[in-house]
Amino acid sequence: xxxxxxxxxxxxxxxxxxxxxxxxADVVRQLYPNVKLAIGPPTDDGFYYDFLSDEPxxxxxxxxxxxxxxxxxxxxxxxxYREYPRKEMLQMNSDEPxxxxxxxxxxxxxxxxxxSHGDFEDLCAGPHVESTxxxxxxxxxxxxxxxxxxxxxxxMLQRIYGTAFETQEALDEHLERLEEAQxxxxxxxxxxxxxxxxxxxxxxxxxxxHPKGARxxxxxxxxxxxxxxxxxxxxxxxxxxxxxxxxxxxxxxxNFKDNMFAAMDMDGQDYYLKPxxxxxxxxxxxxxxxxxxxxxxxIGELGSVYRYERGGTLHGMLRVRGMTQDxxxxxxxxxxxxxxxxxxxxMTFHLLRMFDFTEFQVMLATKPDNAVGSxxxxxxxxxxxxxxxxxxxxxxxxxxxxGAFYGPKIDIHIKDAIGRMWxxxxxxxxxxxxxxxxxxxxxxxxxxxMPYMVHRVLFGSLERFMGVLIEHFGGAFPTWLAPVQALIxxxxxxxxxxxxxxxxxxxxxxxxxxxxxxxxxxxxKIREAQLQKVPYxxxxxxxxxxxGAVGVRLRSGEDLGAIQVDELVERxxxxxxxx
RNA sequence: GCCCACAUAGCUCAGCAGGUAGAGCACGUUCUUGGUAAGAACGAGGUCAGCAGUUCGAGUCUGCUUGUGGGCUCCA
Numbered sequence: 001x002x003x004x005x006x007x008x009x010x011x012x013x014x015x016x017x018x019x020x021x022x023x024x025a026d027v028v029r030q031l032y033p034n035v036k037l038a039i040g041p042p043t044d045d046g047f048y049y050d051f052l053s054d055e056p057x058x059x060x061x062x063x064x065x066x067x068x069x070x071x072x073x074x075x076x077x078x079x080x081y082r083e084y085p086r087k088e089m090l091q092m093n094s095d096e097p098x099x100x101x102x103x104x105x106x107x108x109x110x111x112x113x114x115x116s117h118g119d120f121e122d123l124c125a126g127p128h129v130e131s132t133x134x135x136x137x138x139x140x141x142x143x144x145x146x147x148x149x150x151x152x153x154x155x156m157l158q159r160i161y162g163t164a165f166e167t168q169e170a171l172d173e174h175l176e177r178l179e180e181a182q183x184x185x186x187x188x189x190x191x192x193x194x195x196x197x198x199x200x201x202x203x204x205x206x207x208x209x210h211p212k213g214a215r216x217x218x219x220x221x222x223x224x225x226x227x228x229x230x231x232x233x234x235x236x237x238x239x240x241x242x243x244x245x246x247x248x249x250x251x252x253x254x255n256f257k258d259n260m261f262a263a264m265d266m267d268g269q270d271y272y273l274k275p276x277x278x279x280x281x282x283x284x285x286x287x288x289x290x291x292x293x294x295x296x297x298x299i300g301e302l303g304s305v306y307r308y309e310r311g312g313t314l315h316g317m318l319r320v321r322g323m324t325q326d327x328x329x330x331x332x333x334x335x336x337x338x339x340x341x342x343x344x345x346x347m348t349f350h351l352l353r354m355f356d357f358t359e360f361q362v363m364l365a366t367k368p369d370n371a372v373g374s375x376x377x378x379x380x381x382x383x384x385x386x387x388x389x390x391x392x393x394x395x396x397x398x399x400x401x402x403g404a405f406y407g408p409k410i411d412i413h414i415k416d417a418i419g420r421m422w423x424x425x426x427x428x429x430x431x432x433x434x435x436x437x438x439x440x441x442x443x444x445x446x447x448x449x450m451p452y453m454v455h456r457v458l459f460g461s462l463e464r465f466m467g468v469l470i471e472h473f474g475g476a477f478p479t480w481l482a483p484v485q486a487l488i489x490x491x492x493x494x495x496x497x498x499x500x501x502x503x504x505x506x507x508x509x510x511x512x513x514x515x516x517x518x519x520x521x522x523x524x525k526i527r528e529a530q531l532q533k534v535p536y537x538x539x540x541x542x543x544x545x546x547x548g549a550v551g552v553r554l555r556s557g558e559d560l561g562a563i564q565v566d567e568l569v570e571r572x573x574x575x576x577x578x579x
Numbered sequence: 580g581c582c583c584a585c586a587u588a589g590c591u592c593a594g595c596a597g598g599u600a601g602a603g604c605a606c607g608u609u610c611u612u613g614g615u616a617a618g619a620a621c622g623a624g625g626u627c628a629g630c631a632g633u634u635c636g637a638g639u640c641u642g643c644u645u646g647u648g649g650g651c652u653c654c655a
Contacts, residue, residue, distance in 0.1 A: 141649095142649055145581065147651050161650080307655090423654080461655045520618085521613050523617070
């Protein structure tokens with residue numbers, strides 16, 4: 001029943017948005033007659049329309065366009081459907097080069113149709129609402145550039161984004177969600193909570209973790225190490241640079257060079273900053289003769305890598321050039337690979353749930369254009385990944401051509417508190433490196449065999465994971481992750497001594513505690529602690545000092561009153577367990 | 580990398596039409612010792628992102644560079 005309603009609503013929104021896109025194109029054409037039309041589809045959150053225009057739109061133009069759109073909506077023009085013979089359609093659009101290209105892409109046996117309202121007629125399969133008056137609420141949001149057909153070698157078009165809803169309330173709600181997302185922006189919170197910074201002097205995409213951010217990172221790093229030992233991994237450390245010969249052998253210079261920082265020439269040898277950890281892990285594997293009895297070998301490392309990402313793609317902590325991956329490589333026998341992938345998936349869900357992520361989207365990425373390895377190998381690897389997913393009964397999507405150059409992969413996207421998806425985990429099959437490095441193990445038949453290799457990261461990179469965590473929790477980290485768990489707030493200077501006693505007790509219990517010893521009013525200190533989203537505010541004054549207690553206020557605003565220090569230690573300690 | 584926009588004090592932002600900088604918060608000093616979201620006074624802080632150019636004169640106009648934001652493409 002609900003599902004039915006949901007899909008009906010989704011369908012209605014699609015029609016409203018698609019119709020709004022038409023109305024927008026209509027008005028844009030009236031205002032800017034030289035503009036050529038591209039396409040204008042609805043999206044998950046709204047719609048856009050792409051235009052080929054000599055002059056770019058400005059944000060200031062949006063008001064004018066919106067105004068024109070309101071006029072069209074008020075006139076309540078009917079959307080009319082028509083079909084045309086291909087030839088006539090091409091003729092009608094002789095002045096619209098991009099439309100012609102779209103028409104030529106429509107299969108011969110398919111009907112070619114338009115929807116029109118008033119004087120505006122647009123190539124379109126629909127569906128639409130009945131008339132422009134059935135667009136209850138819309139708003140234009142931003143202008144942006146977008147490549148025609150998403151191809152960076154083709155002209156850059158001007159895109160206008162907007163959204164539309166079935167009611168004004170639903171639109172307002174959506175706009176509020178956008179505002180809420182802005183408040184949670186990790187770049188904003190990163191500054192406000194003093195977690196990290198980026199500097200022009202260091203270069204873009206390079207993060208400086210401040211003490212509080214480092215504290216949080218340390219907490220999930222500790223958890224990560226503990227869990228990896230528990231799940232049968234061994235951890236190693238490897239260098240940040242390696243000789244060109246290493247990257248030649250691995251194939252990175254051949255297939256990944258565009259993403260690597262330029263070579264450093266030392267003593268006539270080229271060294272490269274590592275963009276991945278795998279070659280080093282492979283060298284560790286190859287350091288000894290391995291037996292089938294040694295497998296699987298799970299080798300992990302919090303490895304810092306550097307990748308030259310294109311300037312326009314960088315974004316706070318979520319897309320950077322220097323990152324630490326929670327990397328691991330599993331070397332195993334062919335008969336172990338399904339179990340190993342299963343184990344990785346188990347561990348992933350286990351770990352991510354500890355961070356309050358409960359919804360996931362799984363993608364299977366297949367062979368890309370620049371792939372190494374034969375079709376047979378790829379098919380085999382993809383099949384083993386697919387059957388693993390299917391045996392687990394996981395819903396998954398397929399990202400055709402989205403695999404790494406060395407093998408197919410499973411990506412897991414996690415859904416944060418306000419419904420956005422982030423790719424963190426990736427499990428990648430690799431039949432490139434074992435061959436290139438000549439990896440082997442001695443089987444129970446006494447013969448040499450080539451091991452299978454699986455790359456995987458769970459958090460992805462610590463930078464991105466941190467960014468996602470900040471946004472997921474809106475900066476209000478759960479007690480176990482909070483950089484400062486408790487802030488002692490002495491009411492006046494004469495309570496500093498008692499505050500120090502309390503602090504010492506909490507510190508002794510490994511509680512992350514600080515004292516606000518400034519001679520400010522309590523209200524002021526509480527306000528700041530509140531803005532810093534500290535889980536526990538501990539007010540100490542005469543009453544508390546006399547009673548050996550602290551006045552506990554939570555960041556929710558709840559006042560727990562006086563609590564004995566020992567009791568509080570117990571409470572915070574019990575909340576300090578991960579998950 | 581591409582399209583558009585933006586760059587003024589540590590942060591958030593004013594700065595009218597070119598005439599050589601301003602607020603709030605933060606910071607420092609002093610006063611205040613206050614019971615659950617901002618006590619007061621005073622003070623210090625800026626080569627207006629950088630480099631060229633136009634002009635008698637540039638924070639303001641132009642160009643380039645760097646960085647940032649929204650997208651596209653790409654990705655952990």
